[in-house]
Amino acid sequence: MAREIGDVVLDLRNISLRFGGVKALTDISFDVREHEIRAIIGPNGAGKSSMLNVINGVYQPQEGEIIFHGEHRRDMDTHAAAEAGIARTFQNIALFKGMSVLDNLMTGRNLMMKCSFLEHAFWFGRARSEELAHRAKVEEVIDFLEIEHIRKTPVGRLPYGLQKRVELGRALAAEPKMLLLDEPMAGMNVEEKQDMCRFILDVNDQFGTTIVLIEHDMGVVMDISDRVVVLDYGRKIGDGVPDEVKSNPEVIAAYLGTQH
Amino acid sequence: MVATPDGGALDTFPRLLMHHARVRGDRPAVREKDLGIWQTWTWAEVAEQARALACGLAELGFKRGDRLAIVGDNRPRLYGSMLAAQMLGGIPVPMYQDAVAAEMVFVLQDAGVHIAIAEDQEQVDKLLEMKEQCPELQHIVYDDPRGMRHYSQPFLHSCDEIVAMGRIHNTNHPDFIAAEIAKGAADDVSVMLYTSGTTGKPKGVCQTHRAFIAAGEGGRVIDRHSEDDEVLSYLPMAWVGDHLFSFAQSIVAGMTINCPESGDTVMTDMREIGPTYYFAPPRVFENMLTQVMIRMEDAGALKRRMFHYFMDVAKRCGAEILDGKPVAAGDKLLYALGNLLVYGPLRNTLGLSRIRVAYTAGAAIGPDLFRFYRSIGINLKQLYGQTETCAFVCVQPDDEVKFDTVGKPTPGVEIKIADNGEILVKGPTLMKEYYKRPDATAESINADGYFMTGDAGFIDADGHLKIIDRAKDVGRLSGGAMFAPNYIENKLKFFPHVKEAVCFGHDRDEVCAFVNIDMGAVGNWAERRNIAYAGYTDLAGKEQVLDLVRECVEQVNAELATDDMTADTQIHRFLVLHKELDPDDDELTRTRKVRRGFIAEKYKVLIEALYQGKTSQFIETEVKFEDGRRGKVAADLAIRAAKTFSSAAAKKAA
Numbered sequence: 001m002a003r004e005i006g007d008v009v010l011d012l013r014n015i016s017l018r019f020g021g022v023k024a025l026t027d028i029s030f031d032v033r034e035h036e037i038r039a040i041i042g043p044n045g046a047g048k049s050s051m052l053n054v055i056n057g058v059y060q061p062q063e064g065e066i067i068f069h070g071e072h073r074r075d076m077d078t079h080a081a082a083e084a085g086i087a088r089t090f091q092n093i094a095l096f097k098g099m100s101v102l103d104n105l106m107t108g109r110n111l112m113m114k115c116s117f118l119e120h121a122f123w124f125g126r127a128r129s130e131e132l133a134h135r136a137k138v139e140e141v142i143d144f145l146e147i148e149h150i151r152k153t154p155v156g157r158l159p160y161g162l163q164k165r166v167e168l169g170r171a172l173a174a175e176p177k178m179l180l181l182d183e184p185m186a187g188m189n190v191e192e193k194q195d196m197c198r199f200i201l202d203v204n205d206q207f208g209t210t211i212v213l214i215e216h217d218m219g220v221v222m223d224i225s226d227r228v229v230v231l232d233y234g235r236k237i238g239d240g241v242p243d244e245v246k247s248n249p250e251v252i253a254a255y256l257g258t259q260h
Numbered sequence: 261m262v263a264t265p266d267g268g269a270l271d272t273f274p275r276l277l278m279h280h281a282r283v284r285g286d287r288p289a290v291r292e293k294d295l296g297i298w299q300t301w302t303w304a305e306v307a308e309q310a311r312a313l314a315c316g317l318a319e320l321g322f323k324r325g326d327r328l329a330i331v332g333d334n335r336p337r338l339y340g341s342m343l344a345a346q347m348l349g350g351i352p353v354p355m356y357q358d359a360v361a362a363e364m365v366f367v368l369q370d371a372g373v374h375i376a377i378a379e380d381q382e383q384v385d386k387l388l389e390m391k392e393q394c395p396e397l398q399h400i401v402y403d404d405p406r407g408m409r410h411y412s413q414p415f416l417h418s419c420d421e422i423v424a425m426g427r428i429h430n431t432n433h434p435d436f437i438a439a440e441i442a443k444g445a446a447d448d449v450s451v452m453l454y455t456s457g458t459t460g461k462p463k464g465v466c467q468t469h470r471a472f473i474a475a476g477e478g479g480r481v482i483d484r485h486s487e488d489d490e491v492l493s494y495l496p497m498a499w500v501g502d503h504l505f506s507f508a509q510s511i512v513a514g515m516t517i518n519c520p521e522s523g524d525t526v527m528t529d530m531r532e533i534g535p536t537y538y539f540a541p542p543r544v545f546e547n548m549l550t551q552v553m554i555r556m557e558d559a560g561a562l563k564r565r566m567f568h569y570f571m572d573v574a575k576r577c578g579a580e581i582l583d584g585k586p587v588a589a590g591d592k593l594l595y596a597l598g599n600l601l602v603y604g605p606l607r608n609t610l611g612l613s614r615i616r617v618a619y620t621a622g623a624a625i626g627p628d629l630f631r632f633y634r635s636i637g638i639n640l641k642q643l644y645g646q647t648e649t650c651a652f653v654c655v656q657p658d659d660e661v662k663f664d665t666v667g668k669p670t671p672g673v674e675i676k677i678a679d680n681g682e683i684l685v686k687g688p689t690l691m692k693e694y695y696k697r698p699d700a701t702a703e704s705i706n707a708d709g710y711f712m713t714g715d716a717g718f719i720d721a722d723g724h725l726k727i728i729d730r731a732k733d734v735g736r737l738s739g740g741a742m743f744a745p746n747y748i749e750n751k752l753k754f755f756p757h758v759k760e761a762v763c764f765g766h767d768r769d770e771v772c773a774f775v776n777i778d779m780g781a782v783g784n785w786a787e788r789r790n791i792a793y794a795g796y797t798d799l800a801g802k803e804q805v806l807d808l809v810r811e812c813v814e815q816v817n818a819e820l821a822t823d824d825m826t827a828d829t830q831i832h833r834f835l836v837l838h839k840e841l842d843p844d845d846d847e848l849t850r851t852r853k854v855r856r857g858f859i860a861e862k863y864k865v866l867i868e869a870l871y872q873g874k875t876s877q878f879i880e881t882e883v884k885f886e887d888g889r890r891g892k893v894a895a896d897l898a899i900r901a902a903k904t905f906s907s908a909a910a911k912k913a914a
Contacts, residue, residue: 139295143718149524203405 004220005226006034008067009210010055010178013062017050017234022230024050025061028236030229032178039203042231043254048214049091051231052121052180055212056081056088082111083175086211089167091214097156100205101166104155105141109171110132142174144206161192168199172207179203181213193217197224222246230254271446272469274310274347274897276511281307284514287487290336291617293521293529301336303514307497309337309423311437313345316426320375320417323581324349324443326373327452331355331364331387334493334519337403337419339507341377346469348440353452353464354498356850357383358661361390363435363462367454368394370696374785375399375417381407384416406667418543425556439905446470453500454694455647465500474688475504475652476512482500482655483617485537488844489515490614492535494526499851500647501622505539508650527670531613538615541622542850546629546638548610550756554784560832570598571635578603578635583659603636612638619643622851623653624727626754627663634661642666644725648711649673650689654725665724675725676710679819682731683717684710716744731857735766741769741828747855748829751819755812756781760841764867765829773834774863775809776800782808797895800836807899809836813902821905835872835877837863838895844884866897875899 004026010032015027025047032038042047053059054066057076064097066073073094078083087108090143096127113134115121121205142148145165155166164184171179185193201224203209215221221228222242230245232254238245245251272278280289285304288508301309322328328345332338342352351372355364356378364386368376374396378384384402391397400410403419430437450469454462478486493506510517514535544886556567577591587595607613618633618640625642633640639658644666645651653675653812657668669675673687690711693701705711716731728734729744737743745763752761752775760776777800784795786805793799817830841847847859860867862881869877880894 136295139297143295146522148296148521149528151527206409 005036006118008032009034009069011067013054013065013067015051015054015061015066017047017054017059017061017176023234024059025054025231026080026234027224028064030236030239032210032212033227034210035204035208035212036226037200037213037224039225039228040212041218041221041228045233047234049182049230050216050234052088052182052212056086056180062103082174085175086180087171087176087178088176088180089164089171089182091182091186093160093163093167095155095163095167095170096117098153098154100152101147101158101169102138102142102151104166104171105138105169106134108170109138110151111174136176138173143171144172152174161188161195164188164192164196165199168196168203172203176209178210178212181211183214183216185215185217193220197229200224261524262394268303269446271473272346272441272444272448273443273450273508273511274343274441274475276473277288277303277310277343278306279834280511280514287337287514288516289510290339290517290519291526291533292336292519293532296521298532306336306343307338310340310343310347312423313337313419314347314426314437314440315429315433316348316422316424317341317344317375318348319425319429320401320422322348322350322375324440324487326350326375327353327373328352328356329368329371329373330497331376331383332403332497333523334495334502334506335379335403335496336517337515338377338379338497338520339402339493342451342507342817343456343511346444347437348912349444349448349465351449353454354496354503355454356498356812358496359850360844361386364392365390366461367464368397368689372396372454372740375402376424377403379510380404384408384411385534388413401514408618411414418630420821441774444469447692449692451503453498453647457840463697463700466692467650468692468694471650471691472504472508473512474672475650475670476508478652478655478689479504479509480513481671482657483537485513485515487514489513489534489537489616490533491515491537491539492518492530492533493525494523494529495522495539496850500540500645505537505619509712510536521893523835527611527747528662531608534611534614535613536616538618538621540613541851542620542625542629543623543812544757545620545625545633549629550778551607551630552610553756554759554780557788557819567602570594570602574603574635575631579631580635581799582634582637582639583643583661599637606636609637615639617641619655619660621666623853624750625663626750630663640794644727644882645689646713647711648691649685649687650691652689653685653687653713657722660722660724662722662724665726665759667725668723669725670876674710675719677718680731681716681718681728681734683713684713685713686710696825726799737765737771737828738767738769739828744826747818747826748773748816748831749854751816752812755815758812760848760854762833762841762856764860764870768871770832771829773813773831774859774866775813775834775836775837777805777809779840796840797838797893801895801898806836806898810833810900810902817902817904827906831902832904833873833899833901835870835897835899837867838879838897839881839883839893842883846884869897 008031013029015025015028040051042048054061057078060075115127115130119125155163185196197220204211228242228245230251237254238248238251270279278305284301287304289306290298290301328350330338330341345352355367376387378387384400387400399415401417401419401422405418434894446469448469450468450472451467452464454464467472491506496503506517518528518533556564573594577587577595580587581595615638618638621643641656643659652670653673654667654669676684678684686709714731716724716729716734717727717729720726729746733745735743743765748763749761752758757778758775761780762774763771779796791804813834815832820826820830843850847855866877876896876898878896880892883891883893
């Protein structure tokens with residue numbers, strides 16, 4: 001393999017997150033290394049999505065510390081996270097349904113558009129050349145994800161599997177260093193899952209993007225991830241390479257239940 | 261043939277290419293949509309690319325007479341590699357890109373290929389898989405480097421690498437290619453096209469430069485193709501149709517080839533390019549019309565009424581106006597209005613706005629379908645030919661287009677009808693031979709030099725050729741009446757709801773049929789009637805669908821009854837198959853022709869059930885999925901009887 005797993009880029013230390021009296025996450029620590037595919041798994045309500053939301057700054061944890069690229073911070077904020085190269089997709093697709101695939105992908109470039117609102121509105125000065133450059137980048141993503149045929153189709157008219165692919169495309173359009181995927185394969189059929197797996201592996205391989213993903217399909221997780229962290233009731237119960245995690249008694253208990 | 265200023269004849273494709281590079285070097289030769297933008301290569305650039313590629317191939321050890329396998333979608337580089345091989349006196353062998361491994365292995369082994377050019381990772385993977393079985397295959401060159409980073413095999417090369425190597429070679433030996441081109445002769449084999457083989461193993465058809473240039477010249481003379489024409493190349497490169505209408509025609513006439521972005525975007529790409537010249541087998545025209553009809557059903561009431569009203573006008577006088585025949589002034593006015601409101605926008609939607617001439621061939625086209633396109637102002641013509649004749653034997657001249665013939669012989673072509681009704685052809689476009697198959701060559705070209713087409717037909721009063729069926733398929737009912745299965749099947753297939761049909765009747769007392777419904781059309785039809793269905797098998801078994809098909813069959817029977825020749829071959833019973841006939845299951849050829857014998861063997865129980873007069877029959881069939889897995893489909897098929905008509909009554913009604 002060409003990609004080599006590098007140093008720790010994101011270190012989460014003793015994270016606790018509460019909503020009033022509800023403890024969503026309790027004292028969770030794990031790290032993410034550069035270029036790796038890191039999976040977060042766990043039963044429903046284990047706190048997986050909350051964990052992603054902490055990473056890209058949607059939630060601010062009450063306790064704990066986040067070290068991102070060597071920089072200590074108490075919490076992230078969403079804008080800072082995006083500027084630092086973290087992009088994500090959502091469990092429930094969050095695209096602009098009435099807009100075309102192309103326009104949706106262009107929104108992924110939003111942060112990098114430097115011209116003023118007025119310049120864009122009147123299409124003068126740098127606005128034109130800037131948009132052309134962004135469009136070229138977006139076209140590369142379209143080519144990469146093989147969605148040329150739906151370039152001009154409104155997203156709302158697309159089948160679910162393709163919408164998921166478009167959402168991945170929008171995240172990729174931001175040229176992220178780290179990609180957070182919240183259940184990228186939920187609700188897909190086998191063929192769509194295979195396609196999505198291939199795209200995730202290709203992204204990781206070709207662009208060296210670090211990927212943190214939540215997924216329920218164990219087959220997929222064990223196949224594509226380098227390391228897996230397991231959550232249950234907001235606590236971490238396992239962490240390691242897929243084989244280790246698979247044989248961890250606590251993980252088995254959480255998934256299959258224990259005998260009493 | 262035109263001669264160049266320096267006296268050399270333009271009798272091979274590389275010489276023509278160099279001629280274009282000199283005369284119209286700045287004109288576009290090839291376009292490809294890449295990353296959303298149409299990229300253009302001029303004739304000069306194409307010539308330079310092909311020269312560099314040729315030098316690179318020579319460095320890899322490609323010699324005169326070697327075969328170069330080419331597999332992939334229509335890409336400028338792949339067309340370029342054909343020219344590169346021809347420059348070196350080699351023979352390009354394009355292969356079907358969707359062929360399964362076993363079919364590709366046969367071609368690679370048969371042609372003794374040393375070097376193969378593949379479009380992308382998918383095709384490279386296929387070639388790697390079969391490399392063990394093809395010990396002669398030494399090098400694989402790929403065009404698209406995507407996903408290829410981790411392939412470290414020393415025999416794999418990227419096209420860019422070969423071109424770079426070739427450029428260096430060209431600098432060191434600037435006269436090499438010119439000398440190689442000079443060695444070429446018009447009677448050298450320019451390409452080997454494997455026939456899809458309705459029976460037996462595929463055969464490599466060797467065609468010469470002279471033959472394909474003659475075919476291209478013929479097209480240029482009859483339909484006045486010029487450098488201003490544009491063609492969209494989207495059909496498999498291994499098919500003779502694409503080789504003639506994209507490759508040969510473009511290089512003879514100096515016109516532009518346009519390669520679509522991907523197979524899924526052909527319709528959009530076509531609208532963007534607006535080709536002036538278009539070629540498609542009937543099923544593509546049929547799909548287009550089905551799409552239009554489905555979308556019209558979904559349109560608002562006003563638009564729908566307008567569409568139907570003006571389509572009636574077009575039906576009445578559209579074809580006549582196109583042919584320049586006299587038409588009543590009122591109709592002329594209405595047609596002009598219709599052109600503004602309906603036909604023009606429709607042509608635009610289909611990407612046919614700029615079409616000067618469109619051809620169809622490969623199978624019979626339904627008269628309604630054919631009239632539809634002509635009536636909205638598209639100069640659609642039929643032509644006739646096969647791989648062995650460069651697909652160029654007959655073509656309908658302007659103003660003499662008839663829906664049931666394939667036109668008159670092209671310049672230099674002679675046609676004869678044998679005693680058994682078989683069509684015999686002689687002319688400049690005739691193949692040289694089948695590769696390494698003197699036995700097959702001797703079987704298909706008779707002592708007088710006529711090619712035996714295997715098609716049965718006759719020449720009508722105006723000198724037009726009319727095809728009835730495959731000569732070997734024409735059989736007799738046990739009552740003695742002539743039975744032409746294709747003729748009946750085509751009548752059935754002209755209904756939008758019927759995708760495929762297979763008729764049986766040779767040595768039987770009556771005719772029975774298998775039918776495949778068209779999933780798109782019937783699915784839409786069912787949705788409109790609130791008929792729920794789970795998939796093809798379920799839909800095909802629905803009571804209402806069977807009634808729909810029965811109506812089609814009965815209409816065909818009524819038509820058959822009007823002619824004494826065919827009145828006895830009306831369909832008595834039919835069934836709707838539980839699965840679609842598929843080339844992956846060997847039931848159709850890659851060009852989607854029915855493999856009659858194979859189907860008769862595979863579905864023997866069903867045929868017996870049809871003739872025993874049963875009302876239903878259980879069957880389980882193995883199917884191959886696209887990814888190579890296998891599965892089973894089982895169903896209880898209902899057998900229905902259809903009304904037949906006595907010929908006297910039918911005539912009276914007519």
